[in-house]
Amino acid sequence: xxxxxxxxxxxxxxxxxxxxxxxxxxxxxxxxxxWYRQDPGKGPEFLFTLYSAGEEKEKERLKxxxxxxxxxxxxxxxxPEDSATYLCAVQRxxxxxxxxxxxxxxLSVKP
Amino acid sequence: ETGVTQTPRHLVMGMTNKKSLKCEQHLGHNAMYWYxxxxxxxxxxxxxxxxxxxxxxxxxxxxxxxxxPNSSHLFLHLHTLQPEDSALYLxxxxxxxxxxxxxxxxxxxxxxxx
Numbered sequence: 192x193x194x195x196x197x198x199x200x201x202x203x204x205x206x207x208x209x210x211x212x213x214x215x216x217x218x219x220x221x222x223x224x225x226w227y228r229q230d231p232g233k234g235p236e237f238l239f240t241l242y243s244a245g246e247e248k249e250k251e252r253l254k255x256x257x258x259x260x261x262x263x264x265x266x267x268x269x270x271p272e273d274s275a276t277y278l279c280a281v282q283r284x285x286x287x288x289x290x291x292x293x294x295x296x297x298l299s300v301k302p
Numbered sequence: 303e304t305g306v307t308q309t310p311r312h313l314v315m316g317m318t319n320k321k322s323l324k325c326e327q328h329l330g331h332n333a334m335y336w337y338x339x340x341x342x343x344x345x346x347x348x349x350x351x352x353x354x355x356x357x358x359x360x361x362x363x364x365x366x367x368x369x370x371p372n373s374s375h376l377f378l379h380l381h382t383l384q385p386e387d388s389a390l391y392l393x394x395x396x397x398x399x400x401x402x403x404x405x406x407x408x409x410x411x412x413x414x415x416x
Contacts, residue, residue: 195344223402234306234392234407235345242402278345287357288333288399292344 193218197279197293204269204300212264212296214279224262225290226255227278235278269300304328306408308393314414317383323411325376325393331406333399334376336368339390339410351376352399383415 196215204210216224223242227235239248241257248255252273254265264277276297280290306327315321327334336348350358351370365387367379376393390412394405 225404227407232409232412234308234394234409237404237406240402240404280345282402287352288335288350288396288403288405289347289358290345290405294342294344 193281193283193291195279195281195291195293197277197296199296200294201297202299204266204298206270206300206302207268209265209267209269211266212277212298214262214264214293215260216262216279216281217260218281218283218291220284222282222284224257225280225282226253226262226264227280229276229278229295238277266298269298271300271302274298274300306393306395306406308391308408308411310411311409312412312414314416315380315383316416317385319383320379320381322380323378323391323393323413325378325408327374327376327393327395327406327408329395329397329406331395331397332373333396333403334370334373335394335396335405336376336378337392337394337407339392341389345392349378350399357399380413383413385415388413388415 198213226238229235239255244259276295278295280292334351338346349368369377390410392410393408396405397403
């Protein structure tokens with residue numbers, strides 16, 4: 192059964208304290224892995240798409256990496272405005288646009 | 303308007319009411335989706351439409367009825383809902399569903415069933 196597990200469920204950081212969020216997946220035939228950011232009361236905001244193991248993508252303080260079993264979202268020197276829930280989702284072959292989401296990691300960055 | 307819009311943003315309805323959620327995408331995409339987001343649970347895909355044709359119904363109860371009159375608009379008709387249907391309902395769109403395209407989400411409708 193396809194499954195996406197994110198850890199930790201919640202993470203509290205001090206401003207400037209770098210850390211990583213984990214997304215572990217079991218899916219046969221990974222087509223793509225997506226990272227989203229969701230602020231309270233809003234819809235998810237697209238961050239990155241990763242297609243194959245070894246791929247990396249960066250955007251400001253965020254860097255996403257992908258292996259054959261998991262993906263990491265590294266946050267370097269976070270700021271309070273980075274506080275949000277970060278969602279990971281996978282898409283497999285032969286399932287059209289269907290995304291399977293993890294439960295998310297709630298990040299809080301204190302000044 | 304830009305991106306994906308949803309109305310209403312908040313909805314309170316009784317179990318015997320009939321209401322509809324509306325979604326509109328301004329991105330020129332060909333695929334649209336309905337998701338349900340309940341507290342502490344992952345997003346659950348409900349329906350997928352591609353070029354106005356429903357291509358997936360993810361075992362959703364018949365009290366939820368989707369409609370896609372054209373590639374820019376998507377509706378979710380609600381009737382005889384249960385309290386456990388209270389959730390955030392999100393609409394999304396993507397360029398296509400046949401390749402790896404990111405989905406863009408609207409702000410959601412917060413539904414409360416009393």
